[in-house]
Amino acid sequence: MKYRQRTFYTNEQKSQMWDRWQRGESLSSIGRRFNRASSSIYPLLARTGGIRPPDLTTIAR
Numbered sequence: 001m002k003y004r005q006r007t008f009y010t011n012e013q014k015s016q017m018w019d020r021w022q023r024g025e026s027l028s029s030i031g032r033r034f035n036r037a038s039s040s041i042y043p044l045l046a047r048t049g050g051i052r053p054p055d056l057t058t059i060a061r
Helices: 011-022 027-033 038-046
Strands: none
Touching: 011 027, 011 038, 027 038
16 A cells, blocks of 8 residues: 655645635545645644634644
């Protein structure tokens, strides 16, 4: 089985993900935008319970 290389999102990409999530887009559609599966987007949003953190630099990779 071939594994994908790990992706580290930039703060700008994380901000775009949060913007899309707050507009009500699904994890699947956000993942498609970044050419990733929804399971790779979920951990980023789940770390703070789906609530956008006040400062994106505090989110660990």
